[in-house]
Amino acid sequence: MIEVKDLKKSFDTVEVLKGISTTLESGKVNLIIGQSGSGKTVFLKSLLNVYQPTSGEILFDGRDINKMSRDEKQLLRSEIGTVFQGSALFDSMTVEENITFPLDMFTNLTFREKKRRVFDVIGRVHLEKANRKFPSEISGGMQKRVAIARAIVNNPKYLFCDEPNSGLDPYTSNIIDDLLLEITKEYNTTTIINSHDMNSVMTIGEKIVYLRLGIKEWEGNKDILINAGNKNLIDFVYSSELFKELREYFLETNKTSIDNIITKPPSNEKNS
Numbered sequence: 592m593i594e595v596k597d598l599k600k601s602f603d604t605v606e607v608l609k610g611i612s613t614t615l616e617s618g619k620v621n622l623i624i625g626q627s628g629s630g631k632t633v634f635l636k637s638l639l640n641v642y643q644p645t646s647g648e649i650l651f652d653g654r655d656i657n658k659m660s661r662d663e664k665q666l667l668r669s670e671i672g673t674v675f676q677g678s679a680l681f682d683s684m685t686v687e688e689n690i691t692f693p694l695d696m697f698t699n700l701t702f703r704e705k706k707r708r709v710f711d712v713i714g715r716v717h718l719e720k721a722n723r724k725f726p727s728e729i730s731g732g733m734q735k736r737v738a739i740a741r742a743i744v745n746n747p748k749y750l751f752c753d754e755p756n757s758g759l760d761p762y763t764s765n766i767i768d769d770l771l772l773e774i775t776k777e778y779n780t781t782t783i784i785n786s787h788d789m790n791s792v793m794t795i796g797e798k799i800v801y802l803r804l805g806i807k808e809w810e811g812n813k814d815i816l817i818n819a820g821n822k823n824l825i826d827f828v829y830s831s832e833l834f835k836e837l838r839e840y841f842l843e844t845n846k847t848s849i850d851n852i853i854t855k856p857p858s859n860e861k862n863s
């Protein structure tokens with residue numbers, strides 16, 4: 592669990608985050624949503640200590656990041672997995688080597704132990720047949736799964752994903768969403784995802800934090816989103832005609848979640 596208390600971040604005289612308080616829960620997918628420029632990336636980078644907050648507190652399971660010693664910060668870093676936009680894989684390394692990289696960096700595991708862990712997560716993201724390939728030889732969806740495998744290979748407590756679906760088609764995005772949800776449950780991670788993808792919001796948004804102009808305007812989950820009273824949020828989430836109609840359908844039929852009406856693709860279709 593990550594508790595954020597009155598987090599503020601300014602660059603020079605411009606205040607980008609204007610006092611955000613929220614709790615990002617463990618074993619849940621926590622989505623940070625909001626218009627472009629609302630402060631999502633600055634929020635994520637402040638949690639990751641890439642940016643030093645101007646004020647406020649960030650507690651990782653009770654541990655205040657601003658009061659940590661160097662060693663404690665190093666330990667925290669080893670507990671965090673990240674999936675960045677564009678996957679950020681090493682082009683000259685195979686899938687297996689990419690996934691092994693954090694173990695080489697952060698652990699003293701033996702060769703055999705590393706092989707075992709890498710083998711496990713490769714299976715977990717269904718990439719058994721691609722382990723000797725290079726990133727340029729696999730699809731964007733597969734690259735994203737390599738990035739996820741690399742992020743979870745060190746059993747992180749906290750998993751940060753910045754726009755994990757960017758550049759992916761809707762079908763592959765669904766597979767990535769399902770994978771992130773499954774991993775969150777299996778490993779009980781506190782998963783934080785910056786997202787623009789309204790499909791993700793409605794399918795895996797177990798906790799949703801809506802930012803607007805650096806302020807948290809609303810928080811809740813996908814099931815109460817439909818009845819949210821915040822007009823900015825409703826206009827943002829249901830901005831497309833399709834989603835507007837879907838909302839009307841939800842309201843007319845008293846359904847609260849997309850889970851009730853969507854049939855998922857068979858789970859053996861994992862090759863995207």
Ligand SMILES: Nc1ncnc2c1ncn2[C@@H]1O[C@H](COP(=O)(O)OP(=O)(O)OP(=O)(O)O)[C@@H](O)[C@H]1O
Binds near residue numbers: 630
């Ligand atoms: N390093 C920086 N220095 C100065 N201003 C910054 C910096 N990083 C972000 N900003 C400003 O902070 C505001 C919020 O930016 P941020 O990147 O967090 O938005 P976002 O919600 O992630 O947008 P998007 O969805 O387009 O990625 C913007 O006005 C941006 O110009």
